[in-house]
Amino acid sequence: MITWMELSDQYFQWWQDAASSYVDWFKDQPVLLKAWGAFLDQSLQMKRITDQALDEFWRAVRLACREEITRLHERLNVLESHLVELKERDWAEEVDKRIAGKVVAPEDLKPLRKTLDAMEKQIAEASAGAGVREGIASLEARLGELLGELEEIKEIVHRYSSYLDAQPAISKVARRRGPGRGLQMRPSKKLFSFRRGRR
Amino acid sequence: MWEALNSSQESVWREVQDNIRRAERWGELCLRPPRVEVGITPKEVVYRENKASLYHYRGEAHEVKPIPVLIVYALINRLYILDLIPGRSFVQHLLSNGLDVYAVDWGTPGDEDRSIPLDYYIEGYLDRMVKKVMALSGARQISLFGYCMGGTLAAIHAALHPERVRNLVLLTTPINFEEAGYLARAVDKEYFPLDALVDALGNIPPWFMQAGFKTLNPLGDVAKVYNFCKNMLDESFVENFFAMEKWVNDNVPFPGEAYRKFIRELYQENLLYQGKFTVDGQRVDLKRINGAHLSVVASEDTIVPPKAALCMKELISSQDNQAVLLPGGHVGVIVGGRALKTTWPRITEWLLERSE
Numbered sequence: 001m002i003t004w005m006e007l008s009d010q011y012f013q014w015w016q017d018a019a020s021s022y023v024d025w026f027k028d029q030p031v032l033l034k035a036w037g038a039f040l041d042q043s044l045q046m047k048r049i050t051d052q053a054l055d056e057f058w059r060a061v062r063l064a065c066r067e068e069i070t071r072l073h074e075r076l077n078v079l080e081s082h083l084v085e086l087k088e089r090d091w092a093e094e095v096d097k098r099i100a101g102k103v104v105a106p107e108d109l110k111p112l113r114k115t116l117d118a119m120e121k122q123i124a125e126a127s128a129g130a131g132v133r134e135g136i137a138s139l140e141a142r143l144g145e146l147l148g149e150l151e152e153i154k155e156i157v158h159r160y161s162s163y164l165d166a167q168p169a170i171s172k173v174a175r176r177r178g179p180g181r182g183l184q185m186r187p188s189k190k191l192f193s194f195r196r197g198r199r
Numbered sequence: 200m201w202e203a204l205n206s207s208q209e210s211v212w213r214e215v216q217d218n219i220r221r222a223e224r225w226g227e228l229c230l231r232p233p234r235v236e237v238g239i240t241p242k243e244v245v246y247r248e249n250k251a252s253l254y255h256y257r258g259e260a261h262e263v264k265p266i267p268v269l270i271v272y273a274l275i276n277r278l279y280i281l282d283l284i285p286g287r288s289f290v291q292h293l294l295s296n297g298l299d300v301y302a303v304d305w306g307t308p309g310d311e312d313r314s315i316p317l318d319y320y321i322e323g324y325l326d327r328m329v330k331k332v333m334a335l336s337g338a339r340q341i342s343l344f345g346y347c348m349g350g351t352l353a354a355i356h357a358a359l360h361p362e363r364v365r366n367l368v369l370l371t372t373p374i375n376f377e378e379a380g381y382l383a384r385a386v387d388k389e390y391f392p393l394d395a396l397v398d399a400l401g402n403i404p405p406w407f408m409q410a411g412f413k414t415l416n417p418l419g420d421v422a423k424v425y426n427f428c429k430n431m432l433d434e435s436f437v438e439n440f441f442a443m444e445k446w447v448n449d450n451v452p453f454p455g456e457a458y459r460k461f462i463r464e465l466y467q468e469n470l471l472y473q474g475k476f477t478v479d480g481q482r483v484d485l486k487r488i489n490g491a492h493l494s495v496v497a498s499e500d501t502i503v504p505p506k507a508a509l510c511m512k513e514l515i516s517s518q519d520n521q522a523v524l525l526p527g528g529h530v531g532v533i534v535g536g537r538a539l540k541t542t543w544p545r546i547t548e549w550l551l552e553r554s555e
Contacts, residue, residue: 033387048399
């Protein structure tokens, strides 16, 4: 004998099948999609106008608007990406070489270990020579340059973050530029266009 | 006759008692909804750039395969979706089978991320993460596992750098967007104000995308509530239900410029399928993919209908090339009850055979 639950299951299934065919037909109508698109377009235009008015208001009271703060954050993101790239360059280059077949994967290093040991001995013997000393000095100088660059970028990041934290500082700059003119930033489409491997 | 009447009476009485219990349980669940802890497999961050992080899962298998697996999710998904709850964690399943698992967490984009182009997600973040996985594991090639839009990103990356990818697993991944069903029709150039949307909103909020997904099956929510009421006395059902709800409703915003390119060039113009899609100025030719490939497609998927995903097999030049159609929907195919017996073993065995 059929239970109440089974009966309700059957009824629900029948209702779902019947209703879904109508709903599917309805939601696929181009008229509906067109009307929805037009409504969405109008709402978004309204939002844009409201946002612009709000931005103007913040500028009028000499405060940075949301757009300007966002642009600053974007720049910080780019700087952070550059920092990460610098910091992680060693392993990235190593992997590039490994992929290109110039450096073998660690699992393949065992057969080469003997050769490396022999080379190590040779280097130790030759370290007294002038050529090797010069080579080491130039490498140290290059390393110093890179570290200097890294410090410079850290400094910029530090400067920007404190700048963002301090709202009065932003309004101060806006005030200096005169009424109705906040921090003017260029559109940031190209911010992320830097390629890998470039500093 | 009397017996039949008696049995019917008993059945009604049982039903009434069950309904009283259900009402009590409903009240309990409303007052104290169960806390679902998701993503509990031990892991650590091994790389971080802006909001994107690369996680390395810690497994307990004695012997780990040398080829690591990198899981790439869609930009709108959270990290835990394949590591839901104990017993429903695909990540845990991979680990227990001796695979070395990494996963990309795109993070939650803020207003400042609206200008990050799709190209940077592929050739910036993903590129570095792939390299980091290779550096950490010491492997020369990896396995890329992409889910939904993450699969599209993984396939593009594999086409740009085929030398890095030994195995490519695509789970319900749209490739031919012309066959993407209702979603493709809903974002048609003729109706959909794409530029106005991105210009006005910046990042596309999760509620907007949720609304789009709900439209695919408007009666789905009614069926969900009906099933919940029917099975709410079963503790394990309730736990799974809340975990799934957390996943389905816990999306992150889609970064604005990435969304613009994704919708325009993939959904509206279908450039990837036609071989005209470019990333950072390089043309993406899927034919360049020559590693082993497995596409897992869900037969009842409405977000990525089978036709949109199955074509991948025809577009690449891999010798070891498979596409399988498994039962289930977009989510159910990997975390549903059936997935534990169908999808999981299928993918894991395929990966294990090719990870030596």
